[in-house]
Amino acid sequence: MNFVFGFLIITGIIVSMLTGNVDAVTNAAISSARSAVERAASLVGIFALWLGVAKVAEDSGFLRIITRILEPFVRFLFPSIPKGHPAMGSILMNFSANLFGFGSAATPFGLKAMKELQQLNRKKEEASEAMCTFLAINVSSITFLPTTIIALRMEAGSANPMEIVGTTLFATSVSTLTAVLADYVFRIINRGRI
């Protein structure tokens, strides 16, 4: 991330100087810093909402029931998580939110899952195997219903806003499958090295 951060900013500023577009950088720097905080502020409410609901579901035992029902489907991906550990519940909530295209709920559940995975992690500054697998699946985006895009297409007056559901499902399946396989291969290679 340090490399990406440096690359984007440094090349950005140099290019703007060469093309005589310097004032755009100043404006962009200030306006993006402001919009980042606005975005984060709106996340405060959303995070509070979903983690509040998650806590209610956790305390009442509702989450435990859901976890028990759905756990078998993802069990094989996370051999290092003990059965019935709360991390599994958060992972399942995150996957479900992603599947139905509710990204706003996916992030708080995902961060909660990371916190619980960190409790199981022996080297606190290093990503655990379960974290790597969880993030591999997360960044490859598992979507049944790309709700945001369908809404966008409807708004733009598409004759058939749903026609991209199939193609999206195909593309996202390929990317998720690649992620799971790559994660598996890397995990084995890494173990061999220790």
Next chain:
Amino acid sequence: MLIKIFAAVSLWLIPSFLLLVFLYSAASGIKIFDSFVEGAKEGFWLALRIMPYIVGIYLAIGIFRASGTMDLLAEILKPILKISGVPTEVLPLFIVKPLSGPASLGLTADLIERYGPDSFVGRLASTLYGSSDTTLYILTIYFASVGVKRARYSLPVGLMSDAAGFCAAVYICNHVFN
């Protein structure tokens, strides 16, 4: 027909889920308001903790786009894409997608608007948007939130899956819509 089902599902899903959670929890006898507030508190601090990271990412992507570097990069990569038959209009989307959700959503909306939702570019952009997630953003925020400093092989895995998703989206759209 499908649209009606879709609209109904997306309309009813969250309210039904919330009803189920609160109904079950109220019946189980726990203090639901106290539990909610306790969880909400956790969410509040979590969002504050990731704020500096969001500022950093937004700053980098903001400068990169506004300076015209992204367009320049897209211009350089164009010849390569031409050979493989990918419309060059979607290239900025591919570059921005791993970094910023709102920025890539903006670009997708822009492409759909400009070329029409039922054009090839519009369909490809729609598919691309759902084919992968904001890899770098997610890795940064998720690891930062728990203090993990070494991401190990997460980045190559994420970028590989992004690339695979991009190729798959281009392939399937060429196959289905052309």
